[in-house]
Amino acid sequence: MHRLARVFAAFAILCGLAFSPVLAEDDGLVVFAAASMKNALDEVDAAYTAKSGVKVAASYAASSTLAKQIEQGAPADIFLSADIDWMDYVATKKAIDVATRVNLLGNSIVLIAPKDAKIDQVTIGQGFDLAKLAGDGKIATGDVNSVPVGKYAKSALEKLGAWQAAAPKFAMAESVRAALALVARDEAVLGIVYSTDAKVEPGVKIVGTFPPDSHPAIIYPVAATVTAKPAAAGYLGFLRTSAAKAIFEKYGFKFLVSPTT
Amino acid sequence: MFDLTPTEWTAIALSLRVATVATLIGTPIGVALAWLLARRNFWGKSLLDAAIHLPLVLPPVVTGYLLLLSLGRRGFLGGWLADHLGIVFAFRWTGAALACGVMSFPLLVRPIRLSIEAVDRRLEQAAETLGAAPWQVFATVTLPLALPGVLAGMVLGFAKAIGEFGATITFVSNIPGETQTISSAIYSLIQTPDGDAAALRLVIVSVLIATSALVASEWFARRATKRLHGN
Amino acid sequence: MLRVDVSKQLGEFSLTASFTSEGRVTGLFGDSGAGKSSLINMIAGLLRPDRGIITLDGETLDDTAARIHVPAYRRRIGYVFQDARLFPHLNVAANLDYGRRMNRLADDPAQRQRITDLLDIGHLMDRRPGKLSGGERQRVALGRALLSNPRLLLLDEPLGALDAGRKHEILPYLVRLRDEANVPMVYVSHDAAELRQLATQIVMLQRGKVTSFGGVKVLSG
Numbered sequence: 001m002h003r004l005a006r007v008f009a010a011f012a013i014l015c016g017l018a019f020s021p022v023l024a025e026d027d028g029l030v031v032f033a034a035a036s037m038k039n040a041l042d043e044v045d046a047a048y049t050a051k052s053g054v055k056v057a058a059s060y061a062a063s064s065t066l067a068k069q070i071e072q073g074a075p076a077d078i079f080l081s082a083d084i085d086w087m088d089y090v091a092t093k094k095a096i097d098v099a100t101r102v103n104l105l106g107n108s109i110v111l112i113a114p115k116d117a118k119i120d121q122v123t124i125g126q127g128f129d130l131a132k133l134a135g136d137g138k139i140a141t142g143d144v145n146s147v148p149v150g151k152y153a154k155s156a157l158e159k160l161g162a163w164q165a166a167a168p169k170f171a172m173a174e175s176v177r178a179a180l181a182l183v184a185r186d187e188a189v190l191g192i193v194y195s196t197d198a199k200v201e202p203g204v205k206i207v208g209t210f211p212p213d214s215h216p217a218i219i220y221p222v223a224a225t226v227t228a229k230p231a232a233a234g235y236l237g238f239l240r241t242s243a244a245k246a247i248f249e250k251y252g253f254k255f256l257v258s259p260t261t
Numbered sequence: 262m263f264d265l266t267p268t269e270w271t272a273i274a275l276s277l278r279v280a281t282v283a284t285l286i287g288t289p290i291g292v293a294l295a296w297l298l299a300r301r302n303f304w305g306k307s308l309l310d311a312a313i314h315l316p317l318v319l320p321p322v323v324t325g326y327l328l329l330l331s332l333g334r335r336g337f338l339g340g341w342l343a344d345h346l347g348i349v350f351a352f353r354w355t356g357a358a359l360a361c362g363v364m365s366f367p368l369l370v371r372p373i374r375l376s377i378e379a380v381d382r383r384l385e386q387a388a389e390t391l392g393a394a395p396w397q398v399f400a401t402v403t404l405p406l407a408l409p410g411v412l413a414g415m416v417l418g419f420a421k422a423i424g425e426f427g428a429t430i431t432f433v434s435n436i437p438g439e440t441q442t443i444s445s446a447i448y449s450l451i452q453t454p455d456g457d458a459a460a461l462r463l464v465i466v467s468v469l470i471a472t473s474a475l476v477a478s479e480w481f482a483r484r485a486t487k488r489l490h491g492n
Numbered sequence: 493m494l495r496v497d498v499s500k501q502l503g504e505f506s507l508t509a510s511f512t513s514e515g516r517v518t519g520l521f522g523d524s525g526a527g528k529s530s531l532i533n534m535i536a537g538l539l540r541p542d543r544g545i546i547t548l549d550g551e552t553l554d555d556t557a558a559r560i561h562v563p564a565y566r567r568r569i570g571y572v573f574q575d576a577r578l579f580p581h582l583n584v585a586a587n588l589d590y591g592r593r594m595n596r597l598a599d600d601p602a603q604r605q606r607i608t609d610l611l612d613i614g615h616l617m618d619r620r621p622g623k624l625s626g627g628e629r630q631r632v633a634l635g636r637a638l639l640s641n642p643r644l645l646l647l648d649e650p651l652g653a654l655d656a657g658r659k660h661e662i663l664p665y666l667v668r669l670r671d672e673a674n675v676p677m678v679y680v681s682h683d684a685a686e687l688r689q690l691a692t693q694i695v696m697l698q699r700g701k702v703t704s705f706g707g708v709k710v711l712s713g
Contacts, residue, residue, distance in 0.1 A: 030436060038453060057437045060449065069434050073334030074352040177452040184454070201454040383577055386538055389564040390571035391640045392594035397565075401590075405581045 028055030029235055030075055032066040034082035034148065034220065035175035036107070036193075039200045040251035041080070047247065048238045054231050062175040064146035070095050070225060077228040078235060080104070080220060082176075082194075083148035087221040096223040100236055105220040106254030109152050111208035112183055112191045112198050119190070122208040130157060130190075131165035137189030138171040140182040148218075149176040153192040156215040180204065194218070196252040219256070265462060271438050272446035273466055279354060279442060280422035283362035287369050288415055295374035295414075296399065317367040321427025328360055328432045356433040357440045361422035369418035376410020377403060409482040416478030420471050443467050494518075494535070494644060494678070498544030498554070502530055507700035513678060517670050519691030520680040521711065526697040528680045532646045535678065536571050537564035548644060568595070570642030570675070574649045576633040578621035584632050585617040591640020604639060610672065611635050611665055627658040631665060638673060645677045651686060659686075666690055684711045 033041050038060045045056040059066070063081040070076055071093045079096060081087040084103075090096050111130075113119045122133065130139065142150035150172065157163040173179035176193050183191035184203030191204070198206045222239060224232040238244055242259040249255055265273070297303075298310060316324050332339040333351040342348040350356035380403050388398045404411070426444040433440040435449060447463050450456035494513040499506060507527040520528050533539035535546060537553065540561055546554040548569070553562045570591070578587050588608075592599065608614045611631040621629060630650055637645060650666075651659045663686065670677065670690060681687050687694060688708055696704040696711075704710040 028438075030439075035452070057439065059434060059436045059441075061435065065434075069352065072329060072351060074434060075436075075439075175452065180454075181452050203454070381577075383573070383575070384579060386564075387571070387573060387577040388579075388590070388594070389538065390536055390569065391591035391636065392565050392568070393590075394565050394594075397594055401594075402579060 029077045031058045031078040032076040033080040034063045035060045035177040044244050044247050062147040076225050077232040080222045101223040103219050103256050104222045106256050107194045107218040109210045110195045110206045112204040113207045114186045115203050115205050124208045128160050128162050130162040134169050134190050139169050140171045140179040140188035140191040142176050143172040152215045156210045159214045199252045272441050272443050276442040279357045280419050282358040283422040284419045287362045291369040295370050299374050299377040314367045316364050322431050325428035325431025352433050357429050360428040360432045361425040364425045364428050365418040365421035368421050369414045372410045372414040376407040380406045409486050412481045416474050420474050495547045498541035500542045505700045509702050511695050515692040517677045517691045519687035519694045522697035527700045537567050568643050570637035570645040572633050572637050572647040572650045574652045576629040580621050584619050587636050607635050607638050626654050627661050645675045647679045
């Protein structure tokens with residue numbers, strides 16, 4: 001009987017430990033941001049925390065994934081989407097504070113290949129034959145039905161007349177970063193990602209740039225959610241400062257608003 | 262090389278907490294159900310058995326999605342819980358614990374049930390003749406003798422809970438500090454340029470935790486068995 | 493006083509037994525398969541009769557017509573099994589104390605000493621059942637059943653699993669029990685010699701039916 005009592009005591013202590021506030025909870029901001037934002041936004045968040053003392057936890061995934069999570073009640077304070085469609089989506093679900101919505105950044109899409117690939121510079125224009133370029137290999141990008149980079153890629157290829165032939169060769173990844181990794185690891189011969197992604201991945205090289213008029217403008221809107229903490233306003237303000245601008249531009253993003261100091 | 266960043270430490274601490282809570286809460290329920298399945302016959306017994314083992318055969322993402330549908334803030338149960346009891350699971354560490362608990366439950370119950378079945382019913386009969394009511398028989402004879410199985414189930418459940426991914430990321434997503442367990446952290450890291458070193462560190466930590474858990478359970482089980490066989 | 497009037501279908505034959513047990517040791521005698529174990533399992537409450545009544549000292553333990561069945565743990569009927577069934581995770585002292593704790597009886601060190609001396613098990617207290625000989629196990633089982641303060645003691649071929657030497661060793665203890673322990677016993681055996689030494693009354697069972705009932709003399713018939 002005494003042995004059982006000792007087991008129960010150990011149990012109780014473990015319960016106490018498990019429920020104790022060992023982990024910091026609820027004292028920072030939660031930002032849901034498009035996967036392509038990772039490197040730039042990590043640096044911006046660090047600068048913000050250094051300046052304001054407010055901690056930021058960022059969850060990166062495809063904007064489509066994040067939008068659905070916000071719709072399901074995920075506790076995000078800020079949503080940074082890689083296209084307008086998904087921001088509109090959460091707006092219709094009444095999940096964001098429309099007054100805070102702003103088109104923050106711009107980007108461009110590029111064609112990439114593994115660093116040591118034989119493929120060299122190509123010109124991407126009308127009649128561009130992507131399928132022939134890919135040969136037997138796969139072309140990696142985000143899911144063309146939902147992930148913003150995939151949607152941009154598909155509309156560009158359709159405009160250029162290259163979609164039909166190339167479609168069967170597509171490897172649809174669940175985010176642009178997953179697609180980037182596929183190319184960097186030589187699992188795909190080509191990929192379509194943002195120019196900002198190609199910049200941070202040494203394992204890939206840019207072999208072509210899509211003409212900006214071949215697809216809808218790539219715009220990254222940002223907004224606070226309806227459940228946002230008060231500190232969100234300060235964070236949104238920081239994103240518009242010239243300090244933040246410098247960081248975003250360093251990574252290759254276009255800054256679309258007039259910077260405040 | 263073995264400097265873990267704060268993000269990595271957070272993921273490890275969260276995984277340990279989630280798996281511990283999942284196991285501590287799952288065990289009493291698992292013992293009760295294992296006893297029911299081992300010692301009683303009733304209408305719907307095979308349905309109960311099937312339901313318990315469902316998470317083992319369903320795709321983890323399906324289990325996670327079902328949890329989201331029922332216990333998400335807009336789910337039929339989740340909404341009620343949040344409004345009336347202030348309990349929120351979706352996108353919280355509590356939800357991660359629930360997802361891990363559900364996924365590891367079949368692995369927890371099975372060894373416990375087997376070890377209860379292995380307890381000689383004649384000993385339980387002897388206890389009855391000595392005046393022990395059914396709950397006393399359970400507490401003083403069945404459970405002590407089934408203890409190695411209970412410990413084995415707990416450790417197996419714990420190891421599974423630490424490693425759970427599909428249901429967790431579907432139900433509670435991947436929020437650092439809240440729901441980013443070791444598995445989700447590794448998942449994010451392998452998509453980050455230069456993330457491979459960090460991912461590898463976490464992989465090693467995960468293997469270490471799992472191995473220690475198994476070694477500990479072996480030790481417990483052997484000690485318990487020695488006592489049971491009157492040595 | 494124990495009154496038994498039951499019937500139960502056991503595989504291919506049916507068991508029908510009706511007798512009263514008065515006096516110190518009622519021997520239940522018959523071949524293996526005659527239904528003896530089933531009968532005392534019904535008296536203990538571990539098995540339910542298909543039909544019938546069992547009463548002990550006026551209290552109804554089983555009455556199928558009135559749908560009464562007192563569960564085993566409430567009958568205060570001790571049981572010594574042929575295979576001892578000591579709890580392997582408890583030492584001898586804890587095994588002996590088990591019945592007292594379950595029945596929430598006050599600690600009676602004098603009685604414990606008496607029975608321990610009666611059965612010569614005082615030196616075994618710290619041992620685990622796994623480290624006892626067959627004879628020692630059976631004596632501890634006897635002590636365990638007695639220390640639960642039963643109003644009736646059932647013994648199912650307690651010497652059945654022992655060799656001749658052990659039997660000779662334990663029989664005297666049983667005789668002492670009969671004479672000094674003050675608890676009526678129902679003793680199951682297929683060994684007439686054992687019963688001649690111990691029993692004060694015999695119930696003979698053949699293929700599920702009571703064929704004789706009376707003093708020890710019926711064993712010679």
